[in-house]
Amino acid sequence: MSHSGTSQARRADARQNVQKILDAAIACLSRNADASVSEIAQAAGVGRVTLYGHFPTRDALIEAALVRVISEGEAVLASLDLAGDPRRALRVLIESSWLLIARASAVLVAAQTALPPGRIHQLHAEPAQRVDELIRRGQTEGAFRDDLPATWLTSVLHHLLKGAALDVTNGLLEQADAPRLISETVLAAYTRADT
Amino acid sequence: MSHSGTSQARRADARQNVQKILDAAIACLSRNADASVSEIAQAAGVGRVTLYGHFPTRDALIEAALVRVISEGEAVLASLDLAGDPRRALRVLIESSWLLIARASAVLVAAQTALPPGRIHQLHAEPAQRVDELIRRGQTEGAFRDDLPATWLTSVLHHLLKGAALDVTNGLLEQADAPRLISETVLAAYTRADT
DNA sequence: TGTAAGTTGAACAGTGGTGTTTGAGTTGTG
DNA sequence: CACAACTCAAACACCACTGTTCAACTTACA
Numbered sequence: 057m058s059h060s061g062t063s064q065a066r067r068a069d070a071r072q073n074v075q076k077i078l079d080a081a082i083a084c085l086s087r088n089a090d091a092s093v094s095e096i097a098q099a100a101g102v103g104r105v106t107l108y109g110h111f112p113t114r115d116a117l118i119e120a121a122l123v124r125v126i127s128e129g130e131a132v133l134a135s136l137d138l139a140g141d142p143r144r145a146l147r148v149l150i151e152s153s154w155l156l157i158a159r160a161s162a163v164l165v166a167a168q169t170a171l172p173p174g175r176i177h178q179l180h181a182e183p184a185q186r187v188d189e190l191i192r193r194g195q196t197e198g199a200f201r202d203d204l205p206a207t208w209l210t211s212v213l214h215h216l217l218k219g220a221a222l223d224v225t226n227g228l229l230e231q232a233d234a235p236r237l238i239s240e241t242v243l244a245a246y247t248r249a250d251t
Numbered sequence: 252m253s254h255s256g257t258s259q260a261r262r263a264d265a266r267q268n269v270q271k272i273l274d275a276a277i278a279c280l281s282r283n284a285d286a287s288v289s290e291i292a293q294a295a296g297v298g299r300v301t302l303y304g305h306f307p308t309r310d311a312l313i314e315a316a317l318v319r320v321i322s323e324g325e326a327v328l329a330s331l332d333l334a335g336d337p338r339r340a341l342r343v344l345i346e347s348s349w350l351l352i353a354r355a356s357a358v359l360v361a362a363q364t365a366l367p368p369g370r371i372h373q374l375h376a377e378p379a380q381r382v383d384e385l386i387r388r389g390q391t392e393g394a395f396r397d398d399l400p401a402t403w404l405t406s407v408l409h410h411l412l413k414g415a416a417l418d419v420t421n422g423l424l425e426q427a428d429a430p431r432l433i434s435e436t437v438l439a440a441y442t443r444a445d446t
Numbered sequence: 447t448g449t450a451a452g453t454t455g456a457a458c459a460g461t462g463g464t465g466t467t468t469g470a471g472t473t474g475t476g
Numbered sequence: 477c478a479c480a481a482c483t484c485a486a487a488c489a490c491c492a493c494t495g496t497t498c499a500a501c502t503t504a505c506a
Contacts, residue, residue, distance in 0.1 A: 207423065247445070
């Protein structure tokens with residue numbers, strides 16, 4: 057029952073439930089940033105009390121969900137080959153992990169109102185820097201336009217990823233079409249238009 | 252006190268308060284989609300009871316705020332000359348009304364959880380079509396790429412407008428820089444990249 | 447100036463969420 | 477098998493918000 061001391065020996069079903077809860081939390085919070093604890097527990101197929109047995113507060117649950125979704129993202133990003141042509145690298149990044157990044161973004165929104173800003177930045181910093189580096193490298197190598205600040209370009213990427221995910225959940229966009237539309241759009245946005 | 256019958260004769264200060272409340276509602280809801288009634292009343296410099304004197308429920312207030320912000324948007328859109336070169340027209344549209352559209356978008360998000368979907372679409376339809384038409388015309392005239400569906404292009408515009416507004420409130424972006432960055436980005440996104 | 451219209455804070459009930467306790471039931475594990 | 481670990485429904489206190497009533501007050505306006 058203890059929340060998460062240095063317990064090495066927890067029963068298998070307990071550990072399994074923690075995972076189910078985190079999965080459910082990520083799913084629910086992606087759809088609705090202020091999903092209730094009951095809602096998440098139900099989605100996890102678990103009693104509300106059981107959830108509180110594993111996470112002391114709603115905020116702690118959100119933090120755990122954020123940690124998980126971000127570390128998942130980190131794992132995927134680390135497995136990718138982002139060297140070489142920045143345009144190709146960006147396309148690979150988007151097509152292989154747009155959904156993950158979008159969900160992470162959504163959970164991040166939920167965390168915004170539940171966690172101290174410092175903590176969020178701390179968790180989010182590492183994977184964010186990976187993307188940031190790619191963009192800056194692209195700029196210095198002349199692959200991406202440099203008439204707009206790098207911070208804005210990363211912001212554009214995030215907004216489009218999150219927006220596309222939102223369109224999918226709203227039925228405005230087919231899940232399968234998303235990666236192509238996103239990468240096609242972002243690459244164009246990163247290229248200076250003649251006019 | 253009556254909420255809004257066909258009252259022609261209301262005291263001047265009452266009508267003024269209604270406006271102050273709507274202004275405050277738009278401002279608050281733009282920052283936080285589920286701002287409380289107390290919060291809005293306080294921002295309007297008015298007692299909570301007074302607010303309930305003018306709007307029977309929170310939902311009614313949100314609907315009124317949405318109607319107002321959308322009609323403001325309609326007014327601006329109608330005053331613009333969107334004929335001629337679609338690229339120029341789009342730039343004019345963004346630079347002259349990005350903040351308004353962004354706020355309308357934000358209030359729309361608040362309305363999403365407070366109003367029946369049909370009502371939202373009904374209110375939002377007219378100004379949305381104006382933008383939609385411009386984009387379609389740009390596609391058929393060859394000014395905008397047509398390898399991506401028009402619905403996605405409009406979606407991109409909305410996401411970037413809303414995202415930029417969010418960046419501004421988060422201090423990631425200077426208010427004054429926003430219009431240029433947005434229009435520069437959107438126009439590029441609407442142009443097919445070579446790679 | 448008189449009066450109706452409007453404003454206000456205090457106090458109320460109702461609702462829905464959070465977090466806790468309890469006590470009985472279930473199940474993994476040694 | 478035995479028992480500790482775990483789950484869970486019910487019920488609890490607490491809090492924030494919505495929406496209402498009331499009685500005192502200010503103020504626009506004729």
